[in-house]
Amino acid sequence: MLAIDVKDLRKQFKVQKNRVGLSGAFKDLFKREYTHVTAVNDITFQIPQGEICGYIGENGAGKSTTIKMLTGILVPTSGELNVNGYVPHRDREKFVKGIGVVFGQRSQLWWDIGVIESFQLLRKVYDVPLNDFNRRLDQLVERLHLGELLNRPVRKLSLGQRMRCELVASLLHNPAIVFLDEPTIGLDIVVKTEIRDFLLEMNRQEGTTILLTTHDLQDIEALCSRVIMLDDGSIIYDGGLEELKTTWSKGREIQFQFGEAMSISRLHQLTSTMNVAWTRENEFTATLFVPHEVNFSEAMGLVVGGAQIRDIKIFETNTDDIVRGIYQTGSAEVKESEDNTQADHVQEKESVLS
Amino acid sequence: MRYMKLMLEYLKNYVKSRMTYRADFWIEVISDLLQQGMNLIFILIVFQHTPLLGGWTQSEVIFVYGFFMVPFGVFNTFFNIWNFGERYIVKGEMDRVLTRPAHSLYQVLLENMDPPSLFGSIVGMIVMAVCWLEMGLTLQAIDIVVFIVLVLGAVFIYGGIYTALSALSFYSDSPTGIVPLMYNIQNYGRYPVNIYNKLIRFVLTWILPFAFVGIIPASYFLEPKEDDISKLALLTPVVGLVVLGIGLFIWNRGVKRYRGAGS
Numbered sequence: 298m299l300a301i302d303v304k305d306l307r308k309q310f311k312v313q314k315n316r317v318g319l320s321g322a323f324k325d326l327f328k329r330e331y332t333h334v335t336a337v338n339d340i341t342f343q344i345p346q347g348e349i350c351g352y353i354g355e356n357g358a359g360k361s362t363t364i365k366m367l368t369g370i371l372v373p374t375s376g377e378l379n380v381n382g383y384v385p386h387r388d389r390e391k392f393v394k395g396i397g398v399v400f401g402q403r404s405q406l407w408w409d410i411g412v413i414e415s416f417q418l419l420r421k422v423y424d425v426p427l428n429d430f431n432r433r434l435d436q437l438v439e440r441l442h443l444g445e446l447l448n449r450p451v452r453k454l455s456l457g458q459r460m461r462c463e464l465v466a467s468l469l470h471n472p473a474i475v476f477l478d479e480p481t482i483g484l485d486i487v488v489k490t491e492i493r494d495f496l497l498e499m500n501r502q503e504g505t506t507i508l509l510t511t512h513d514l515q516d517i518e519a520l521c522s523r524v525i526m527l528d529d530g531s532i533i534y535d536g537g538l539e540e541l542k543t544t545w546s547k548g549r550e551i552q553f554q555f556g557e558a559m560s561i562s563r564l565h566q567l568t569s570t571m572n573v574a575w576t577r578e579n580e581f582t583a584t585l586f587v588p589h590e591v592n593f594s595e596a597m598g599l600v601v602g603g604a605q606i607r608d609i610k611i612f613e614t615n616t617d618d619i620v621r622g623i624y625q626t627g628s629a630e631v632k633e634s635e636d637n638t639q640a641d642h643v644q645e646k647e648s649v650l651s
Numbered sequence: 652m653r654y655m656k657l658m659l660e661y662l663k664n665y666v667k668s669r670m671t672y673r674a675d676f677w678i679e680v681i682s683d684l685l686q687q688g689m690n691l692i693f694i695l696i697v698f699q700h701t702p703l704l705g706g707w708t709q710s711e712v713i714f715v716y717g718f719f720m721v722p723f724g725v726f727n728t729f730f731n732i733w734n735f736g737e738r739y740i741v742k743g744e745m746d747r748v749l750t751r752p753a754h755s756l757y758q759v760l761l762e763n764m765d766p767p768s769l770f771g772s773i774v775g776m777i778v779m780a781v782c783w784l785e786m787g788l789t790l791q792a793i794d795i796v797v798f799i800v801l802v803l804g805a806v807f808i809y810g811g812i813y814t815a816l817s818a819l820s821f822y823s824d825s826p827t828g829i830v831p832l833m834y835n836i837q838n839y840g841r842y843p844v845n846i847y848n849k850l851i852r853f854v855l856t857w858i859l860p861f862a863f864v865g866i867i868p869a870s871y872f873l874e875p876k877e878d879d880i881s882k883l884a885l886l887t888p889v890v891g892l893v894v895l896g897i898g899l900f901i902w903n904r905g906v907k908r909y910r911g912a913g914s
Contacts, residue, residue: 310910365911370749372907386907390752398750405747409668421660422751424653 556605720775736820807891814898821905
């Protein structure tokens with residue numbers, strides 16, 4: 298069964314145009330001009346139950362707007378939407394009982410009262426039976442190590458402590474789908490790892506569907522089997538993370554430490570027959586970029602055979618670089634122009650050299 | 652029923668979080684009462700210059716003011732949403748409200764409850780009792796029932812109007828000017844409406860029915876006057892339901908237009 302089914306979803310905002318200067322302000326006073334900004338532009342995707350899906354994109358790409366439509370906060374301009382069997386904005390009150398939402402940037406808890414009191418208030422709001430609530434709370438408190446925090450007021454918690462409490466607050470009513478909008482923003486690596494482990498475990502044990510937006514691609518690598526990438530309101534990639542890496546990584550980098558001082562021209566001479574690029578870091582160190590279409594062992598052989606070598610390191614292009622590349626070009630579908638970009642890449646490297 | 656329980660829960664939390672700020676609590680009560688006191692003194696000063704105001708005696712006008720204080724205190728306790736636009740729309744707290752399974756207005760009202768305002772209602776009842784004795788009116792059981800119904804109606808009128816006003820924030824970016832304006836207009840409803848010209852009287856009775864929170868329902872308990880507005884008194888709950896209905900309608904439509912803030 299599908300947890301989330303989205304078809305041609307669109308959200309447009311009417312934005313008031315502010316004219317420049319004092320005379321502009323006067324004109325605005327009497328006759329306003331509006332422009333329509335399309336935040337989310339006819340997107341279509343499906344998420345089956347039990348999947349963890351990462352939703353990524355640059356700031357302003359429309360991630361939060363999508364999440365807000367999926368959680369019933371915003372009413373879409375057009376398109377079809379079905380989440381957990383409901384149309385979110387239509388049956389909002391019934392619908393939200395089955396979902397959990399965490400906005401990393403905003404607190405869900407009451408500032409002045411103890412954490413446990415916030416939880417108890419949420420129990421009443423969500424109408425959770427006391428037995429279920431206690432069992433669930435014990436479980437969550439144990440897994441996220443909240444024990445000693447429960448009686449402190451929220452305003453006295455650190456960000457990491459607060460975020461763990463936010464997670465618990467959004468899960469007390471045992472939702473089938475959880476929406477996390479930047480759940481790890483501003484957290485240190487220990488808390489991040491703890492939250493990731495917790496989410497994975499929950500997904501495995503309870504089959505909770507999770508949709509999360511993040512700027513931290515390590516979140517995605519640790520959690521998601523699938524990634525949806527958004528740019529300027531449209532989906533530019535939807536598929537597995539591995540697939541994204543293989544189609545988008547352009548090659549490998551090899552760092553050599555030479556036993557003798559190497560000049561640029563010497564380096565070029567070594568690989569003159571191949572379409573590869575050198576970056577010289579200092580007298581003894583240089584990095585070779587080998588695109589996928591170039592035979593890797595052949596390139597290695599040429600260098601190893603032609604110079605004295607102390608050490609070799611091989612770097613796989615990491616997800617950050619891939620995603621940065623996609624953001625910059627604005628599309629993940631430019632398969633046909635891939636060769637061009639690769640050539641550009643090589644040229645870029647060379648221009649750094651010269 | 653569930654909503655009543657929820658209100659109790661929110662009240663409990665209000666008390667818990669307020670325990671830490673006890674001084675704040677009393678300052679609020681005292682400043683509220685001082686403001687009401689100033690208004691009463693104003694009435695007394697007016698009656699230094701004239702024995703009757705549009706056919707109403709001093710005791711009657713003060714009685715009307717006392718009556719007004721009762722629904723006004725209840726209203727301020729449960730509809731403390733002056734800063735709705737600023738806090739919920741501009742800062743985007745409405746997001747959180749909308750992810751919870753209870754009516755959005757009800758949640759906003761509960762989050763902003765302000766029980767100290769109820770002191771105003773208590774003082775209002777004392778003022779009424781004093782005037783009641785002074786005028787030598789008789790008290791029957793039915794009067795108390797009618798009183799409660801009229802107060803509820805008046806609270807609904809206030810609630811409806813301010814719900815509608817708050818909901819304007821969904822439609823416009825900053826409808827800030829209109830709330831102070833309304834605050835001024837509502838003051839006219841506390842005094843005998845026949846001292847105003849016809850247009851204002853009409854507006855206060857049928858357009859922005861602030862007359863129905865003070866002078867009209869209060870006149871039910873007093874001697875009939877020339878233009879007998881006490882006949883309208885029992886309409887108060889009806890007007891209340893209509894105004895609250897309109898307010899809710901505007902709110903519910905507004906929520907659909909909510910556009911969130913930032914990320």
